[in-house]
Amino acid sequence: MKENGNLLFQDKWRIIDQSSTGLHVSALHSFGMDDTLCASVGSGSAPATVRTWVHDRTIVLGIQDTRLPHLKEALAFLERQGYRYIVRNSGGLAVVLDQDVLNISIVLPEREKGMDINSGYDVMWELIKNMFADFKETIEAKEIIGSYCPGSYDLSISGKKFAGISQRRIRNGVAVQIYLCVNGSGKKRGEVIQRFYAAGVAGEQTKFAYPVIQPEVMASLTELLGVELTVDQVMTRLLITLKNYAGFLFADQLQEDELPLFESYYERVTERNEKILQEFV
Structure with a gap:
């Protein structure tokens, strides 16, 4: 089923939809899930998988964010704004999650031909372009x-x-993760992170160059496309698009052999998160 080397073409695509259930659990759950899927897909015991997830009012921090000179003050600001926060185990810096931000993880075995870093990014870009090709x-x-x-x-x-x-x-698996700001104000989300860094840097010189946030360069798809979109509508677009790339597309949940893996990875990301943040909270 793989045509022209396009990694979106798979004999089977498994869909795990946690866009509703994720609202009731910590975002750490999602990073434990993706590590689990990397292990099971990477070992060949599970097919290529797409997982969708939504977490409300959560700031996902990167490791560099935990080195802000005034992190305690920055975290206190987030709490006052009603946000929870975690430190993720993949790259990058602080991002905003809420009920109008849909996250999609594409999990593939690393043995896929040509699955280098850019190929991973390209497969997600291709998916998103196709999901909104009618605009x-x-x-x-x-x-x-x-x-x-x-x-x-x-x-x-x-x-x-x-x-x-x-x-x-x-573990021979690759999880390519994207957050899609579907609805709401991109500028307001940007302002939260702008104020987070203002509190965390507080005018000090830092070895790492934290981004100078310009909130007006952030937007949601609803704002950019001029059409009111919901997470459910974007989920439908995702499923329709994946059907074009799959020999077989099916909804699923973690299988019995994946459950102990999840328990292990979830415990690991939770302990790591607590260890990193314990001196600041």
């Missing part, structure tokens, strides 16, 4: 200066970023 707007992949968690594969329309992509590679 005339062009979705570009390039760094958007002034955005939060900037990177060379920021997804944008007309210079405004609506999505960011990261990767996690363990």
Whole structure:
């Protein structure tokens, strides 16, 4: 089923939808899930998997964020705004999750031919472009200066970023993760991170160059496409698009042999998170 080396073409695509259940658990659950899927897909015991997830009012921090000179004050600011926070185990810097941000993880075996870092990013970019191919707007992949968690594969329309992509590679599996700002104000999300860094840096010189956030370069798909979109509608677009790339597409949950893996990985990411943050909370 793999045509022209396009990694989206798979004999089987397994879908694990946690876009509703994720609202009731910590975002650490999702990073434990993706590590689990990397292990099971990477070993060949599970097929290529797409997982969707949503967590409400959560700031996902990167490791560099934990080195802010005034992190305690920055975390206190987030708490006052009603946000929870975790430190993720993949790359990048602080991002905003809420009920209008859909996260998608594509999990593939690393043995896939040509599955280098850029190929991982390209497979997600390709998926998103196809999901919104009925709109005339062009979705570009390039760094958007002034955005939060900037990177060379920021997804944008007309210079405004609506999505960011990261990767996690363990146990011969690759999880390519994206957050899609579906609805709501991208500028307001940007302002939260802008104020987080203002509190965390507090005018000090730092070895690491934290991004200078320009909230106006962030937007949601609803704002950029001029059409009111919901997470459920984008989920439907995802499923319709994947059908074009799959010999067989099926909904699933963790299998019996994956459950102990999840318990182990979830415990690991939780302990790591607590260890990193314990001196600041």
